[in-house]
Structure formats: C-alpha cells, structure tokens
Amino acid sequence: MNRTVLRLLKRLGFYALIAVVLFYAIFPFYYAVVTSLKPSSELFRVDFWPSSFDLVNYARILGEKSFVRAILNSILVSFSVVFIALLLGLTASYALGRVRFRGRTSVLLIILGVSMFPQVAVLSGLFEVIRVLDLYNNPAGLVLSYTIFTLPFTVWVLTTFMRQLPQELEEAAIMDGATPWITITRVFLPLMWPAMATTGLLAFIAAWNEFLFALTFTLTDDQRTVPVAIALISGGSQHELPWGPIMAASVTVTVPLVVLVMIFQRRIVSGLTAGAVKG
C-alpha cells in the first residue's frame, strides 16, 4: 500500500519536472504564436490562451514584398552555407581524420581556436575582405562570412566521426581500386549521413538566425535576410513598435526550422550517439 503511494508520488514528481522543463522551453514561443494571432487593438492585454484567431498580421507580413524577398535571400544563403560547409568539411575531415601528416593536431586545434572568437572581433577585418572581394550588399558576402564561422565546427565534428570509421573499410575500398574521392563519396558519405544531418542542421540554424553580419554587410532591403528584416519592420509611427507583425514574422520563419528538426530528429540523435556502441 505504502509502496504504491510512493511509486505514484515518484511518477508525479517525474512528470511535474518534465512539465516545468517543457513550459520553460516552449512558453516564449507559445506566447509569440498567441501574440501574432491577435489584432493590434488587443495587443497589450495579457492573455495566456489564444483569445482570437486573426491572421491579419500574417497577411500584412507576407504581403510585404521586401519580407518575402528576405525569406528567399535567407533560404538561398542558408542552403548555400550548408552545402559549402558540408562539402569543404567532408573533404577537410578526410584529410584531417584519415591522412597522416605532420602538424595534423595543430591544424585541428587552430581550426577549433578560430571558432572561439566572438563575431565582433572579426567584424571589421571581414568587412575589409568583403569590400575587397566586392561582395558588399550581396548575399554571397553573407555566405562567405557564415561559412567561415560554420566550418570549424563542421570540420571538427566530421573529423571526429570520420576517425571512428574503421581503417580496414578504407583499405578495402583501396583494394577495390577506389580513389580517395570515390572512397569519400561512395563509402564514407553514406555512413556519415547522421553526422552530416546534425552538422548541416546546426549550420543551417546558425545561418538562418544570424543577425550581426547580415546587418553590417547588407544595405538595401532587397539584399537583406530575415533576422534583419524582422528587426527593421516598422510600425505606423515612430513611436509604435509593431509587435503583432514582428511576432507573425518570427513564427513564420521559425516554423521551417521546427519542421526540419522534426524531419531530421532521428538522424540527429543517432548522429550524436553514433560510435558509442559498436554496430
């Protein structure tokens, strides 16, 4: 009797804890969704339940040409970053994880070290680079700068993963007559999907949400990415902060991320734990 009560209490405590964590994690987003669905007249009444279902904010946001353009820019930039980072990361990780050469460890440490700098530290230097390359106010400049920040992490994770693949697998491919490029693309790549999905997704999220570079390296509305576009949404007057549209815009651009994570969720988990046990 006593034991069942105790077990029940433990259960309860467990779920209570989960509820707290979930609430903590989800509430801000939930509140954003609720706010975005309100007409501006009700904006500053605190409601915890959706009191209305008004899509006017969404209509306004998606009706704005510059915002739609920003979404397209973001998609272009983020996918380019992911593609380039994975391509370079994969080839670099082959060299760093598989080829024995002098100074390999130092190279890895430098790569990791680079990623520790705060963005602001490289901002002015990068600005010069981008001006020299004539990429100012051009999404390509963003792709370049995001890749610089994404690559170290990508290379690091992929190298760790690549090292865990058995040596004999590569040698078997060599015996079958495979060149390094074929070994990477036909033998390693299919085995590295989990790691690729994980790093690719993280690179995507980083590129999608980046603000500082996007603000600094673009000038005109039609070159902006979503985070900057959201920040620059202006209200009817100088003194009005248009919360409704801002929330609607935020929700609009977050949903794709959530969907992506859901799709790749299983891959990510297996990517993070792969190699823990021998298959």
Next chain:
Amino acid sequence: MASVTLEKLNKVFGNTQIIKDVDLTIGDGEFVVFVGPSGCGKSTLLRLIAGLESITDGELSIGERVVNDLPPRERGVGMVFQSYALYPHMTVYDNMAFGLKLAKADDQTVEQRVMETARTLQLETLLERKPKELSGGQRQRVAMGRAMARNPQILLFDEPLSNLDASLRVQMRNEIAQLHHRRGSTVVYVTHDQVEAMTLADKIVVLRDGRIEQVGSPQTLYQRPATRFVAGFIGSPTMNFLPAELCDASPDGCRVAVAGVGELDLHQDAGETSGQRLTLGIRPEHLRLDAAEGDNRFTIVNVEYLGNEVYVYLEPREGDTLLIHRSEAPSDWQVGQDVALHVDVEHAHLFDASDRALTIATQRHAA
C-alpha cells in the same frame, strides 16, 4: 604467371625496422601461410604485398613485373580483412560488384562475375541482404567473394577466421581449402592458429622479429625444424626442451647426457667439441613414461584428460616450463606419482648453443 617474389624486402616505420631483408618466392597456385608470434610483422608483410604499405627497400615482383610502385588495384591482388570490412550500406551484391564497377566493367560482365562468385560461395540467396543481416560465417564468405570478384591472381588473407567460433572456423577452413583447390589461385594467408597453418599450407613461412626463421612444407617444419624457435612454435602441445651436455661425438652420431634422463645415443652430427651445452628437443608424443628408477625420477604435477588422449605434465629439473607427455587415453598416471622418462631417440632433436638444429649425421653422408 602469378608467382610472387620478395627480394631483400625491408620496411621501416619511423625509426623501427619491422621487416628485415625478407627473401621469399611464392610459386604460382601455391598456398603460403605466414605464422609467427604477435607483432613479428606478418600483417605488415602481407600489406606490403597488397600495396597498402610502401616498401622502404627491396624489390617485390608479381609474375615478371616489379610492382613496388603500383597501386593495389594494378597488382591483381584481392584481400580479405580480419574484420571483413564489408561496406555496411551496400547489399551483398553491391559489395561484390563495387570493385568491378570501379574497374569500369560493363553491366553484363559485372552481373556475370558476381553471380559466378556468389555461386561458388553459396551466397545466391543472400544477394539482397545488407551485411548486418548476415551471420558471422556468411559475412566471412561475402568478404571472400568481394576479394575474388575481380578474379585476382593472388588472394591475401589476414587472420580471416579469428572472429569466428571454433566449429565455424573448422568449417570455413575446409571451405577455403576446397576453394583453393578449385580456383588454383595463389594464396597468402596470415594466421596465429597453427592448426590452420598446418592444414591449409603448401608452404609455411615462420616469421620472427621481421625475419624469416624457416620456410618449408608443414611436414618439414614439424619433423625437421631448423631452429629451436620453429620447433617450439609448430606443434601443439609444444615440444619439450631439456638441457643436455655433449659427452662424445663421432661421424655417425653423438652421445649426450640429460639431467635425470641419463645418457642418450643420438643420430645428430654434433661436430667435434665435447662438453658443449646443447638442448634436447622432444615432442610430447615421443616420450614414454615408466615406473621411476634411480635418478630418473620426475613428479607428475597435472594430468589432463581430453577424451581421446591424455596430457601428463611433469616437474622439470631446470627452468619452470613443465614437461608434457602425450598418450592415447586411457592412462593410469596420477598426480603426485614419480615416473621415469624415456626418450624416443629416433625422433629427438638437438639444438646447439645458438639454437640451430643439428643435422642427422647419416643424412650428411648420404648427401
């Protein structure tokens, strides 16, 4: 056609020399087995032949061609790895077809070669499976199939059976032997297991610290080991070694004194110097036990009954390696009993102070 010749082959890793001046000829169609203790360089030598390691010095030829600088795919070799190393994301069919496709064989040839190989290895029903859906023995066969699919002239195996359990190992051992008979390709095979070496090999190469200790047929190595190392390495249970002193030598033989056993007349030609320190080597089955008499007295410390035979372990006079006697079951010997040792001099081996085997005197006359 597909003979392999190693001439003064050397391999250095960093500052350590792993393979030292290895000379070896492997004939076309021969089944050659490398054995030796762990770390002696068996795998390294195999990988040098495969082309997975670069040759530091010396010359390696396959057929008439020097292949030192050729990549593996141009050497006409196939390799089976210890861990199989099958491509996990490919089906059995694709695993075997991979090399053929890379060699730009046309679809029909690929299919024909793969199906042929699959038939030889009884893999036809498994072609659509992934490696993780196969048993250990089946994976082993796929690994062999992958190595064979391109029809290499030389097959290399690096401890291919060491991941299998005992009964499967016997079965696969037989399959490999049959396969070799049927295909007739040259095989180089690395193993720890001397039963595998004895049963499979046409020629056994015993390696020690990167050098060849002896090359010969299983019979030669068992019956006439050239050194004490080979004598101790080949044969299970291992040969017994007893310190002996040379009393008298003549052109037809010699007389040695062995502590406890007494004086023995052997056929070996021991040269001239009497008083030499020698080592008597005698296999467990060439010892006879009797009731103890006089000084010939050894204590039984353990008796192992194996069903068909019995191993009796005896306390040695010197050192701490137990002496082993092997006989057909049943046997009445008991632990704690004292027994006398009798050596079958026809089968005794004698090693000099530098552990080289002394030759039989009559043999030398005949030669």
